[in-house]
Amino acid sequence: MRVDLVTIFPAYFHVLDFSLMGRAREAGLLDVVVHDLRGWTADRHRTVDDAPYGGGAGMVMRADVWGRALDEVLAAPPTPPEADEEGGDAPEPVLDPHAPPRRRILAFPTPSGVPLTQAIAQDLAGADQLVIACGRYEGIDQRVADHYRDQEVEVLEYSIGDYVLNGGEAAALVLVEAVARLLDGVLGNPESLVEESYSAAGLLEYPVYTRPRSWRGIETPEVLLSGDHARIARWRRDRSLVRTARRRPDLIDALDAKDLDGRDREV
Numbered sequence: 001m002r003v004d005l006v007t008i009f010p011a012y013f014h015v016l017d018f019s020l021m022g023r024a025r026e027a028g029l030l031d032v033v034v035h036d037l038r039g040w041t042a043d044r045h046r047t048v049d050d051a052p053y054g055g056g057a058g059m060v061m062r063a064d065v066w067g068r069a070l071d072e073v074l075a076a077p078p079t080p081p082e083a084d085e086e087g088g089d090a091p092e093p094v095l096d097p098h099a100p101p102r103r104r105i106l107a108f109p110t111p112s113g114v115p116l117t118q119a120i121a122q123d124l125a126g127a128d129q130l131v132i133a134c135g136r137y138e139g140i141d142q143r144v145a146d147h148y149r150d151q152e153v154e155v156l157e158y159s160i161g162d163y164v165l166n167g168g169e170a171a172a173l174v175l176v177e178a179v180a181r182l183l184d185g186v187l188g189n190p191e192s193l194v195e196e197s198y199s200a201a202g203l204l205e206y207p208v209y210t211r212p213r214s215w216r217g218i219e220t221p222e223v224l225l226s227g228d229h230a231r232i233a234r235w236r237r238d239r240s241l242v243r244t245a246r247r248r249p250d251l252i253d254a255l256d257a258k259d260l261d262g263r264d265r266e267v
């Protein structure tokens, strides 16, 4: 997958050189390109914003600057194939006339977007290109998202939570990590994704423990040391239910009654 990040703070994304994301990039599973929005400004001061029509506080990012940037970034070619083992040149990409159209997503982090969920991340993991337009100040002129929605691009205005950040960069990092870890080959142990998909069934994860067995007088729950897999599974499910009821009662309300067994109702 190719990810393009457009921002006025390119240095913000240096963290993507490290850890799981850095390894995914080295392995050629993920191609991340960071662009400085000011490269598409047309004046000496490299202006990206202006006062809002209708008045009010703050500044709005200009549609003309964003339009020039996004036209160019969305026209970027797909990630080229890796060079072969002997270090030879990568083969020329062959254009297949029967290939499905490339799936391009243009995402705008904004506190007024739809809440980002695991289901959205899962869907985006199937895209060929993910472009994230990071706004600052009071946001990006609304015509930008509206314009590209009319092109062959899927537009997503998303929020990472009910709080306001200074700009979209932190929310862009969140989206990149949520999507990239779902790509084939990125996680060392894809089993963890299977476990997570159970929690995506609507409950929070149960608490986890590892050695030492006793730490500062706090014992590991005895059931986890029992080797009794059925008891362990039941205990974990109970802890998930209790935790979810306390911390996210909205998720309990949203559960489908047919997914609850008799014991669940007792918890």
Ligand code: ADE
Binding pocket: 109, 110, 111, 158, 159, 160, 161, 162, 163, 164, 165, 166, 167, 168, 171
């Ligand atoms: N930009 C500012 N606040 C944000 C939020 N909560 N989610 C996504 N983008 C944002």
